[in-house]
Amino acid sequence: xxxxxxxxxxxxxxxxxxxxxxxxxxxEGNTPLLKLDQLSQxxxxxxxxxxxxxxxxxxxxxxGMVMAVAKAKEDGSDAIICASTGNTAxxxxxxxxxxxxxxIIVIPKGKVALGKLAQAMIYxxxxxxxxxxxxxxxxxxxxxxxxxxxxxxxxxxxxRLEGQxxxxxxxxxxxxxxxxxxxxxxxxxxxxxxxxxxxxxxVNDGKRPQMRGFEAEGSAAIVQNRIIPNPETVxxxxxxxxxxxxxxxxxxxxxxxxxxxxxxxxxILDAYQELAKKEGVFAEPASCASVAxxxxxxxxxxxxxxxxxxxxxxxxxxKDPSTAMDNVLVKPRVVEADKEKFMEELKGCVSH
Amino acid sequence: xxxxxxxxxxxxxxxxxxxxxxxxxxxEGNTPLLKLDQLSQxxxxxxxxxxxxxxxxxxxxxxGMVMAVAKAKEDGSDAIICASTGNTAxxxxxxxxxxxxxxIIVIPKGKVALGKLAQAMIYxxxxxxxxxxxxxxxxxxxxxxxxxxxxxxxxxxxxRLEGQxxxxxxxxxxxxxxxxxxxxxxxxxxxxxxxxxxxxxxVNDGKRPQMRGFEAEGSAAIVQNRIIPNPETVxxxxxxxxxxxxxxxxxxxxxxxxxxxxxxxxxILDAYQELAKKEGVFAEPASCASVAxxxxxxxxxxxxxxxxxxxxxxxxxxKDPSTAMDNVLVKPRVVEADKEKFMEELKGCVSH
Numbered sequence: 001x002x003x004x005x006x007x008x009x010x011x012x013x014x015x016x017x018x019x020x021x022x023x024x025x026x027x028e029g030n031t032p033l034l035k036l037d038q039l040s041q042x043x044x045x046x047x048x049x050x051x052x053x054x055x056x057x058x059x060x061x062x063x064g065m066v067m068a069v070a071k072a073k074e075d076g077s078d079a080i081i082c083a084s085t086g087n088t089a090x091x092x093x094x095x096x097x098x099x100x101x102x103x104i105i106v107i108p109k110g111k112v113a114l115g116k117l118a119q120a121m122i123y124x125x126x127x128x129x130x131x132x133x134x135x136x137x138x139x140x141x142x143x144x145x146x147x148x149x150x151x152x153x154x155x156x157x158x159x160r161l162e163g164q165x166x167x168x169x170x171x172x173x174x175x176x177x178x179x180x181x182x183x184x185x186x187x188x189x190x191x192x193x194x195x196x197x198x199x200x201x202x203v204n205d206g207k208r209p210q211m212r213g214f215e216a217e218g219s220a221a222i223v224q225n226r227i228i229p230n231p232e233t234v235x236x237x238x239x240x241x242x243x244x245x246x247x248x249x250x251x252x253x254x255x256x257x258x259x260x261x262x263x264x265x266x267x268i269l270d271a272y273q274e275l276a277k278k279e280g281v282f283a284e285p286a287s288c289a290s291v292a293x294x295x296x297x298x299x300x301x302x303x304x305x306x307x308x309x310x311x312x313x314x315x316x317x318x319k320d321p322s323t324a325m326d327n328v329l330v331k332p333r334v335v336e337a338d339k340e341k342f343m344e345e346l347k348g349c350v351s352h
Numbered sequence: 353x354x355x356x357x358x359x360x361x362x363x364x365x366x367x368x369x370x371x372x373x374x375x376x377x378x379x380e381g382n383t384p385l386l387k388l389d390q391l392s393q394x395x396x397x398x399x400x401x402x403x404x405x406x407x408x409x410x411x412x413x414x415x416g417m418v419m420a421v422a423k424a425k426e427d428g429s430d431a432i433i434c435a436s437t438g439n440t441a442x443x444x445x446x447x448x449x450x451x452x453x454x455x456i457i458v459i460p461k462g463k464v465a466l467g468k469l470a471q472a473m474i475y476x477x478x479x480x481x482x483x484x485x486x487x488x489x490x491x492x493x494x495x496x497x498x499x500x501x502x503x504x505x506x507x508x509x510x511x512r513l514e515g516q517x518x519x520x521x522x523x524x525x526x527x528x529x530x531x532x533x534x535x536x537x538x539x540x541x542x543x544x545x546x547x548x549x550x551x552x553x554x555v556n557d558g559k560r561p562q563m564r565g566f567e568a569e570g571s572a573a574i575v576q577n578r579i580i581p582n583p584e585t586v587x588x589x590x591x592x593x594x595x596x597x598x599x600x601x602x603x604x605x606x607x608x609x610x611x612x613x614x615x616x617x618x619x620i621l622d623a624y625q626e627l628a629k630k631e632g633v634f635a636e637p638a639s640c641a642s643v644a645x646x647x648x649x650x651x652x653x654x655x656x657x658x659x660x661x662x663x664x665x666x667x668x669x670x671k672d673p674s675t676a677m678d679n680v681l682v683k684p685r686v687v688e689a690d691k692e693k694f695m696e697e698l699k700g701c702v703s704h
Contacts, residue, residue, distance in 0.1 A: 004384075026632050027386050027403070032356075032379030038452075051379070054406055057634070058670055098632035100390075104698065109686060117684070118676035122669065124629035128697070132689035143691050144698075277476035280378055280450035282409070317474065318410055318670035324470035332469070334461060337484035339495050345480070346456065346496075 004030045007066055011166050014201060015067060016159065024070040024099055026056035028063055029166055033174040033310070038278045039291075043298045044305040048179070049275075049291070050171055053283055053316030057119065059237075060167060060191060060314045061091035065153060067163030069095040072151035079104060079150045083137035086117070087237055087315055092153050093125035104150065106130055106137045133230070135242045155190035156244050164191055168198025171310050178209045180307040185289035185314055186213040186222065186260065187238030189249035195312070196252035209310070211258035212303075213249060214293035216286075220262040222246060234265045234323060237286035237315055259302065267292040269327055275313075282317030282324075290314075356382045359418055363518050366553060367419060368511065376422040376451055378408035380415055381518055385526040385662070390630045391643075395650045396657040400531070401627075401643070402523055405635055405668030409471065411589075412519060412543060412666045413443035417505060419515030421447040424503035431456060431502045435489035438469070439589055439667055444505050445477035456502065458482055458489045485582070487594045507542035508596050516543055520550025523662050530561045532659040537641035537666055538565040538612065539590030541574065541601035547664070548604035561662070563610035564655070565601060566645035568638075572614040574598060586617045586675060589638035589667055611654065619644040621679055627665075634669030634676075642666075 004010065006025030008017060031054040040047045052060035069092070072080050079102035082092045089105045096103030103125040107117075109132075120127060130137055138154060145152035153160065172178050178199055184192050192213045199208045215223055219231030219239050228241030243249065253260050263271075268285055271292035275281045290311035297303040317324060335345050356362065358377030360369060383406045392399045404412035421444070424432050431454035434444045441457045448455030455477040459469075461484075472479060482489055490506060497504035505512065524530050530551055536544050544565045551560045567575055571583030571591050580593035595601065605612050615623075620637055623644035627633045642663035649655040669676060687697050 025386075027384035030382075032408075034377075034379050051408075054408075056384075056403075056406075056632070058668070094628075094632035094634070096632075097629055106694075107684070118673045118680065119634060119670065121680040121684075122625065122628040122634055122676045123632060127684040128694070129684045129686045130689045130694075131686070136689045140689060140691055140694060144695065148695070273474065276446075276474040277449055280408070280446035280448075280475060282446070282471060282474055316410070316668075316670060318471065318668060321470045321673065324474045328470065328473040332459070332473075332479040332481045334481045334483070337482045337488045337492060339492055342458075342480070342482075342492060343496065343500070 007063060007163060007166050008070060011169060014169065015162055021070050021074050022099065024066055024073070024095065026062065026094060026098055028055050028066050029170065031055060031170070033171060034281065036279050039274065043295065045298060045303065046308040047294065048175065048310045049281060050167060050310055050312045051281065052167065052312060052314050053287070057090045057094045058316035058319050059087040059091065060164065061087045063166055064155065064160030064163040064194070065091035065095045068153040068157045068159040069099050069101065071159045072153065073099050073101060075151065077149060077151040078102060080153045081141045081145060081150045082152065082154045083107065083134065083141045087319070088154065089125065090119040093120040093123035096125065097123045102126070104128070106141050108133050108137055134240055138244070154244065155188050161190060161194040161197060164194030165198030165201065168195045169202050172202050175310070177206055178203050179310040180209060181212055181303055181309040182209040183212045183214065183290040183294045183309060183311040185238050185286050185312065186215045186249060187240045187243065187286065189222065189243035189245040191314065192252050193245045193248035196256060208256060211252045211256040212293060212297065213253060213260045214289040215262045216268065216289060217262045217264045222249060222260050223262045235268050235286035235289055236320070237284060238289060261293055261297065263289050263292040263296060267296060271295060273327065281313070283313040284315030284317055284319045285323050287313040287315050359415060359515060359518050360422060363521060366521065367514055373422050373426050374451065376418055376425070376447065378414065378446060378450055380407050380418050381522065383407060383522065385523060386633065388631045391626065395647065397650060397655065398660040399646065400527065400662045401633060402519060402662055402664045403633065404519065404664060404666050405639070409442045409446045410668035410671050411439040411443065412516065413439045415518055416507065416512030416515040417443035417447045420505040420509045420511040421451050421453065423511045424505065425451050425453060427503065429501060429503040430454060432505045433493045433497060433502045434504065434506045435459065435486060435493045439671070440506065441477065442471040445472040445475035448477065449475045454478070456480070458493050460485050460489055486592055490596070506596065507540050513542060513546040513549060516546030517550030517553065520547045521554050524554050527662070529558055530555050531662040532561060533564055533655055533661040534561040535564045535566065535642040535646045535661060535663040537590050537638050537664065538567045538574065538601060539592045539595065539638065541595035541597040543666065544604050545597045545600035548608060560608060563604045563608040564645060564649065565605060565612045566641040567614045568620065568641060569614045569616045574601060574612050575614045587620050587638035587641055588672070589636060590641060613645055613649065615641050615644040615648060619648060623647060625679065633665070635665040636667030636669055636671045637675050639665040639667050
């Protein structure tokens with residue numbers, strides 16, 4: 001059965017691994033590709049989700065981070081540094097801990113979900129909050145890594161994309177071929193770029209998928225073709241106004257004959273609840289931009305009926321419990337510990 | 353690579369599956385077995401963790417729930433019901449959603465971590481809070497299931513243990529044999545019973561492991577051999593004063609020449625932080641009772657040096673972010689967005 005020992009071992013022939021690269025792993029990768037039965041039927045497509053929240057720290061970031069941290073260790077760094085809104089910080093902290101490297105994380109003050117901040121802290125990362133937004137934090141860590149013996153592990157680190165591309169390999173292996181469409185949330189734009197790199201390396205004979213990226217409306221820098229100084233969206237993990245991999249993402253869309261599009265917060269939250277209530281899948285709000293985008297483009301006819309579509313769910317719903325709480329409509333009902341009263345209450349309820 | 357399609361398919365020959373059992377799955381099981389390098393060295397044993405938090409809803413409960421809900425659907429129930437402190441509720445709600453069954457959850461008022469409650473709610477479960485503790489909630493759902501066409505999916509449902517035993521199968525397959533010791537948190541005592549059942553069914557020739565169960569000190573009903581009316585522990589998922597599978601758990605310990613023991617909240621929180629900071633593994637506090645117990649029994653000599661030990665981590669750390677926040681010692685430092693000031697601050701810090 002499970003002979004999985006993490007990405008560096010599984011895909012060593014496709015990754016920049018030398019004999020000196022440490023065998024770092026938290027058993028990342030090998031995440032489920034789940035067919036969504038009810039939504040497939042409703043939309044008239046074959047819809048699958050790649051559940052990246054099953055990774056060790058609960059997001060796709062683990063794929064790139066295991067590669068970046070392994071190379072930092074191989075290159076003799078004794079610390080790693082990054083700027084992050086949350087998921088990157090958690091992944092860096094976990095792999096830093098596993099590798100025995102000091103991990104320094106710079107985040108914008110406020111606006112980071114409790115669970116995410118807690119996670120980096122529990123892994124023992126040293127966390128600094130700066131008075132500024134994500135882009136300013138990113139500028140600072142870039143500057144520091146240029147002059148100090150500290151490895152930058154933000155997505156501008158090329159090893160990150162190398163690790164992340166393995167998700168495309170898995171999609172092909174799990175589906176038996178590439179899907180017609182790959183739908184993916186776009187924040188810093190590294191992941192869409194990595195998937196496309198992965199498909200190009202892995203699919204030589206067959207058809208490669210159209211890459212369809214979805215930004216949140218309030219931070220749709222690429223769609224609007226302008227830097228957004230104060231991005232706003234409920235999908236915090238993609239609330240980024242100046243994506244680091246902007247041009248790679250545009251290339252991916254162009255080369256694959258796909259599209260960069262946006263979805264509203266309302267569409268994201270609707271997809272978030274549909275996924276949970278109809279399929280039993282609880283994904284981080286930002287993740288649901290992909291499924292929301294699929295719904296939008298099926299309705300508009302841009303995704304054809306009958307297509308096979310893989311939507312990437314980038315993070316675990318448990319990453320952001322407060323969004324769940326804010327958007328749950330049915331509150332618990334308080335009843336006495338008495339069977340008859342309970343049954344009265346129960347029979348009076350309308351099933352959701 | 354990944355041809356995994358969930359437990360009912362993978363282990364159909366070992367499970368009570370008929371031709372009428374629906375192929376229910378959220379791709380549960382196949383969770384990582386991770387070697388803990390640093391803690392193994394420190395303790396002088398080969399220590400592995402079975403990371404059950406990688407399951408679809410973030411805990412081992414998914415294993416039993418997929419089996420129980422599939423049988424409920426096969427038997428014609430149109431609803432499932434359970435009493436739960438959190439993880440069971442989340443699993444029932446997710447599989448209920450996936451199977452298209454109404455899901456009714458009864459919980460004790462208060463004392464359930466935010467993330468857990470949010471999870472069941474987002475999956476669309478109908479949640480009732482009763483003025484009473486867990487044991488009173490359990491009594492009520494048992495009574496209801498006796499007279500109404502509603503399937504009880506608490507751990508007294510025998511299908512739950514059938515599903516849960518598959519974790520023992522995976523441990524054997526991943527390790528290539530059974531370990532010398534299986535260490536596991538004990539709350540309702542279903543999981544230790546299920547693992548032992550699994551080892552007995554799966555290991556015919558080789559040696560079976562000693563089952564070492566660990567209750568929290570404040571809810572150590574089995575160790576103290578008495579019902580605990582008001583159990584108290586930071587490990588909420590095992591805060592149970594009258595375990596449903598009490599006698600099965602005692603049998604497992606007796607037959608395997610293991611031991612039922614307890615650990616303090618301090619030991620649990622210490623293991624919780626050690627796991628995260630030294631190994632990059634973030635598990636729910638209750639999970640860490642197993643690792644805390646291993647540390648305790650290695651120190652006492654009850655677990656021999658050189659043993660191969662698998663400690664079960666029952667749930668994902670993201671299930672309970674507030675415990676993480678309460679126990680993180682280093683708070684974020686706020687600095688100006690200025691490189692020189694940042695470097696001064698950074699160099700002045702002592703690495704953890």
